[in-house]
Amino acid sequence: MFDGLKDKLSGFRKDVEENAEVEEPAEQDETEAAESAAAESAEADQPTESEAETVEASDAGGASDGAAGGDAADDADGADAADDNEPSTFQRAKAFATGRIIIEEEDLEQPLWDLEMALLESDVEMSVAERILDTVREKMLGESRKQVETTGELVESALHDALLDVIAVGQFDFEERIAAADKPVTVVFTGVNGVGKTTSIAKLSEWLADRGYSSVMANGDTYRAGANEQIQEHADRLDRELISHDQGGDPAAVIYDGVEYAEAHDIDVVLGDTAGRLHTSDDLMAQLEKIDRVVDPDMTLFVDEAVAGQDAVNRAKEFNDAAEIDGAILTKADADSSGGAAISVAYVTGKPILFLGTGQGYDDLTLFEPEELVESLLGEE
Ligand SMILES: Nc1nc2c(ncn2[C@@H]2O[C@H](COP(=O)(O)OP(=O)(O)O)[C@@H](O)[C@H]2O)c(=O)[nH]1
Numbered sequence: 001m002f003d004g005l006k007d008k009l010s011g012f013r014k015d016v017e018e019n020a021e022v023e024e025p026a027e028q029d030e031t032e033a034a035e036s037a038a039a040e041s042a043e044a045d046q047p048t049e050s051e052a053e054t055v056e057a058s059d060a061g062g063a064s065d066g067a068a069g070g071d072a073a074d075d076a077d078g079a080d081a082a083d084d085n086e087p088s089t090f091q092r093a094k095a096f097a098t099g100r101i102i103i104e105e106e107d108l109e110q111p112l113w114d115l116e117m118a119l120l121e122s123d124v125e126m127s128v129a130e131r132i133l134d135t136v137r138e139k140m141l142g143e144s145r146k147q148v149e150t151t152g153e154l155v156e157s158a159l160h161d162a163l164l165d166v167i168a169v170g171q172f173d174f175e176e177r178i179a180a181a182d183k184p185v186t187v188v189f190t191g192v193n194g195v196g197k198t199t200s201i202a203k204l205s206e207w208l209a210d211r212g213y214s215s216v217m218a219n220g221d222t223y224r225a226g227a228n229e230q231i232q233e234h235a236d237r238l239d240r241e242l243i244s245h246d247q248g249g250d251p252a253a254v255i256y257d258g259v260e261y262a263e264a265h266d267i268d269v270v271l272g273d274t275a276g277r278l279h280t281s282d283d284l285m286a287q288l289e290k291i292d293r294v295v296d297p298d299m300t301l302f303v304d305e306a307v308a309g310q311d312a313v314n315r316a317k318e319f320n321d322a323a324e325i326d327g328a329i330l331t332k333a334d335a336d337s338s339g340g341a342a343i344s345v346a347y348v349t350g351k352p353i354l355f356l357g358t359g360q361g362y363d364d365l366t367l368f369e370p371e372e373l374v375e376s377l378l379g380e381e
């Protein structure tokens with residue numbers, strides 16, 4: 001799951017690590033020291049060979065313009081290796097001990113550009129990619145930089161915060177919401193055809209049963225031939241009640257019947273399926289609007305497939321605009337390596353992803369945990 005994105009994020013870490021090494025404070029101090037020593041020796045005109053400082057100075061002068069020349073340079077060469085390395089190693093150790101890693105803005109430019117390209121290639125929505133970059137830049141260059149031991153850690157902590165910031169938008173505890181709501185709780189599922197709405201209803205029915213909640217399914221997909229039979233099969237297998245009308249009937253009426261059934265039989269949750277048609281279809285949107293009016297669902301969940309990437313993100317936005325959603329279920333995450341939809345949907349809609357579909361079995365529904373996802377994206381394995 002999301003392996004492609006994982007690789008790209010670790011590519012960014014490596015990029016920054018390579019660039020940052022050049023800019024550690026130890027190296028800067030050394031350069032400054034060499035420069036000021038060189039200036040002193042220029043004033044002194046003829047270098048005195050006895051002092052280590054002078055050896056370093058003539059060394060630096062020789063490297064830049066060869067002005068030191070002559071005997072002094074020859075002598076300096078002999079002492080070169082030892083004297084040149086010692087302060088640098090010492091200072092570098094000191095820099096690591098204090099945990100200060102200096103990363104200059106220009107060192108981040110190329111890695112950040114590469115990261116942006118990688119995110120966009122992974123189907124992360126543009127505004128989401130930009131937000132991630134802004135956070136990473138701010139965390140890595142800002143004053144509030146944490147004390148960390150390595151550049152890798154600094155990158156990881158910046159990426160962690162940046163990803164969590166966009167992924168965790170609007171998160172709430174689904175089970176708590178169900179527990180707290182007056183029963184029956186009516187949940188309506190929207191989304192285009194073939195993305196896994198009906199399967200997700202069956203899975204969620206099972207997920208709820210595992211937590212002690214009873215549920216009834218109501219087939220508001222009165223549009224598609226065979227829809228009743230398909231959901232009936234799930235209901236039979238799971239031993240759930242299904243409320244359905246004939247094909248062509250009024251979806252709002254079916255779900256309304258589902259609510260009445262739940263009230264009469266003390267059922268906790270009504271799971272209302274709807275027809276998946278083009279999100280641009282006025283007819284469908286009118287249907288959803290009627291369901292909203294007649295049934296007044298407690299929750300509307302938008303379902304789409306993670307593998308649809310950018311398309312799923314766009315549809316989430318459009319469905320949310322047409323019939324406001326409370327959250328999303330991303331299916332087929334088991335087949336998705338890009339991870340773009342999983343990262344983008346919440347930020348773009350302002351509504352959280354609540355579940356991931358991770359296979360075709362009834363148990364293949366995982367509660368979406370932003371922190372867990374971020375950790376797995378940044379994980380080593
Ligand atoms: N691999 C995988 N397949 C899924 C998942 N969810 C649904 N599917 C499959 O996607 C297809 C369409 O699902 P369906 O529930 O009929 O979609 P609907 O038209 O939105 O109701 C079916 O073959 C499902 O088995 C998932 O999480 N992973």
Ligand SMILES: [Mg+2]
Nearest residue numbers: 197198199221
């Ligand atoms: Mg269906």
